[in-house]
Amino acid sequence: MLKLIGLCVLAGVLVAGMLFPVAGAAGVLSNQASETVDKTSSDLADIPPPLVTTITDNTGKQIATLYKQYRIPTNETQINDAMKWALISVEDKRFYEHNGVDWKGTLRAAVSNTTGGDTQGASTLTQQYVKNYLINVVYRDDKPGQKRAQEQSVARKLKEARIAIQLETKLNKMQILTGYLNVVEFSREIYGVGAAANAYFNTPVEKLTVPQAALLAGLVNNPVVNDPWKNPAKATERRNLVLDRMVDNQKLAKADAERFKAEPLGVVEGGPQKPAANCVGAGPENGFFCQYVEDYLLKAGMTLDDLYTGGYQIKTTLDERANHEAKVSAETQVKKTQDNVANTLSLVKPGKDRHEVVALAANRDYGLHEDQGQTTFALPSGVYNTGGAGSAYKVFTAAAALEAGVAGINSPLPVPDFYTSSVFGGGGNRCAPAPRPPAGPGGKWYCLGNAGDYNPAGGAMSLQQALATSPNTAFVALEEKVGSTGPIVEMARKLGMRDTMASNLGGGAVDPKSGNPGVNASQLQAFGPRPGWAGNASFTLGPAPLSGLELANVGATIMSGGVWCPPTPLAGITDRDGKPVPVKEAACEQVVPEGLANTLAVGMSRDSQPGGTSFGAANGVRWNRPVMGKTGTTQNNGSGTYLGATPQLSGAAMVFRPKGGSGGLCYLGPGNVTTRGCENMFGGKTPAQTWFGAMSKILEGQEAPPLPQPDPKYLGGGR
Structure with missing residues (x-):
């Protein structure tokens, strides 16, 4: 009796549904229900399906794809008769006869489901389009x-029916069929028949054969059960059923169907053929660049979901040849499988309106298999060198001194073997030999010595010579002339170390709530002055974490006449409709006077010449171009750096421990760098060899323009 009453109620509801096209406007269902249907219909119209974002190099060659759903958009003309009739025959034989809902089939299924019989769907392709759009898109x-969206209830079915009927008033049958075939899943994150044709058969959708189309049409009912790789017998059975339905629907001759049934499934071997869904697909060389593109766009305001579903075409500034040479050079100097030794090279093109990133390379491959020397950490671009840049940071001290007018590149600097500073206290209270100068803040001194014998006749050398030979004592004395570290750390930020100086002493994000001083303050704050303290004088020795890409951009800023621009990897972006997409990038800034930048470039031009710290590396490739450069080595030889730039290209090479840890690096020759055995790494060894090895190949055959002319204002200093 209860079932009979339920069927009577159900029959009334279904009759109301059948009358909807006529009586809908008269209020068959409530206004609230109508509003829900209207909103869902709007969602179907306003929310586009996820598409694959494509990333290319600077020539337009694809290097990677990013996606959450692998989908290749298919238009009406690409769907051939084989695919069309295979799907219609098995899923909705009366597709061209109904107005969105097959009421006869719906009543039959509803009665069967309500009385406890076999669960039946009876949904038309239009209804399935609605359901799949809600599940896979909205x-x-x-x-x-x-x-x-897929619960078994009369209310859900009626709502779906109303939406389907509305849809049929707005779209023709072919548009609905095409829409359905673009959103339905074919298993394993493969959505739409375009992607399925490629993934299953390595063929364009318009060239699908009848048995191929039958296999795909049979999949949509239950893609997991009918997976041809996991369940080939089930997949074959389902394909053959579709062929039989095509015969019943008079769209295929029985003899042809029998012949097709005897054919193998014909899918590609080993599983579906589809591209990687993230930057791993860019490969071991280009993956780091792809990762930087992603990081850059997220920082610019794009969401990860939008990036992976928006169907963008992103043309980058990647020069694959330069990136390859950078990778080869980095790996030549340090083996990719060497435990806890990373060797990176980042290259940026100078310019007064753009600083384009050209290459981001490492000895390690980009990938997921650490035991094979792979990593997905952004070693060339992120703040991952926790060992520091060493004396490469003396560039900032020199630039600040030029800006303050306390020295020029020809100004003499004292170069004692040992130096005691009372301006920068905090180094210890017994480091100063007698007679000691007055103690600094806290009753202490800051004391240091040089790594070698730099004391020339007269005990002084020019700033230009000091940049080439890198005595520590000369630059701490120069910090004293500047007065505090404030202008020096700010100079580092201005010239390009922006994310670096905003990070904490561990290279991570600042956490003001932490009680750890290495975490709760930025590097700008940690090394800068505070009331009663002139700042941390060790900044000029580069002891803190940094980004190699930002250091390369410092060289680009100097070589661009003091114009800083963000290191951009973007040449242009278009959306799924081919329209340009603006990206909010930081504006270029004239951060130091052009004369200062030009003079600093000249001041750094002796490093690769005889007596300079990178001369051996430069001479090893017979370097004969004008270049500005600066090496750096940290305490106990724990990391090394080389910053070099020509008018065409600026780059920073770094060797460091990516996993951290104490101790120095042991250099036993090119290709043989370890974390054990000795502590003899210097910036003039592996980093400089990496830089010159790559740049000699990249610039081969190009002109060798001179460095800019110095400004007399910054030659003598002392004004």
Whole structure:
């Protein structure tokens, strides 16, 4: 009796549904229900399906794809008769006869489901289009929403029916069929028939054969059960059923169907053919660049979901040849499988309106298999060198001195073997030999010595010579002339170390709530002055974490006449419709006077010449171009750096421990760098060899323009 009453109620509801096209406007259902249907219909119109974002190099060659759903958009003309009739025959034989809902089939299924018989769907392709659009597009990240969109209830079926009927008033049958074939899943994150044709058969959708189309049409009913790689017998059975339905629908001759049934499934071997869904697909060389593109766009305001579903075409500034040479040079100097030794090279093109990133390379491959020397950490671009840049940071001290007018590149600097500073206290209270100068802040001194014998006749050398030979004592004395570290750390920020100086002493994000002074302050704050303290004088020795890409951009800023621009990897972006997409990038800034930058470039031009710290590396490749450069080595030889730039290209090479740890690096020759055995790494060894090895190849055959002319204002200093 209860079932009979339920069927009577159900029959009334279904009759109301059948009358909807006529009586809908008269209020068959409530206004609230109508509003829900209208909103869902709007969602179907306003929320586009996720598409694959493509990343290319600077020539337009694809290097990577990013996606959450692998989908290749297919238009009406690409769907051939084989695919069309295979799908219609098995899923909705009366597709061209109904107005969105097959009421006869719906009533039959509803009665069967309500009376406890076999569960039946009886949904038309239009209704399936609605359901799949809700599941795979509108609610793709909403599990409760997906559950509601496919629950077995009369209310859900009626709502789906109303939407389907509305849809048929707005779209023709071919548009609905095409829409369905673009959103339905074919298993394993493969969505739409375009992607399925490629992934299953390595063929364009318009060239699908009848048995191929039958296999795909059979999949949509249950892609997991009918997976041809996991369940080939089930997949074959389902394909053959589709062929039989095509015969019943008079769209295929029985003899042809029998012949097709005897054919193998014909899918590609080993699983579906589809591209990687993230930057791993860019490969071991280009993956670091792809990762930087992603990081750059997220920083610019794009969401990760938008990036992976928006279907963008992103043309980058990557020069694959330069990137390859950078990778080869980095790996030549340090083996990719060497435990806890990373060797990176980042290259940026100078310019007064753009600083384009050309290459981001490392000895390690980009990938997921650490035991094979792979990593997905952004070693060439992120703040990952926790060992520091060493004396490469003396560039900032020199630049600040020029800006303050306390020295020029020809100004003499004292170069004692040992130096005691009372301006920068905090180094210790017994480091100063007698007679000691007055103690600094806290009753202490800052004391240091040189790594070698730099004391020439007269005990002084020019700033230009000091930049080439790098005595520590000369630059701490120069910091004293500047007065505090404030202008020096700010100079580092201005010239390009922006994310670096905003990070904490561990290279991570600042956490003001932490009680750890290495975490709760930025490097700008940690090394800068505070009331009663002139700052941390060790900044000129580069002891803190940094980004190699930002250091390369410092060289680009100097070589661009003092114009800083963000290191951009973007040449242009278009959306799924081919329209340009603006990206909010920081504006270029004239951060120091052009004369200062030009003079500093000249001041750094002796490093690769005889007596300079990178002369051996430069001479090893017979370097004969004008270049500005600066090496750096940290305490106990724990890391090394080389910053070098020509008018065409600036680059920073770094060797460091990516996993951290104490102790120095042991250099036993090119290709043989370890963390054990000795402590003899210097910036003039592996980093400089990496830089010159790559740049000699990249610039081969190009002109060798001179460095800019110095400004007399910054030659003598002392004004």
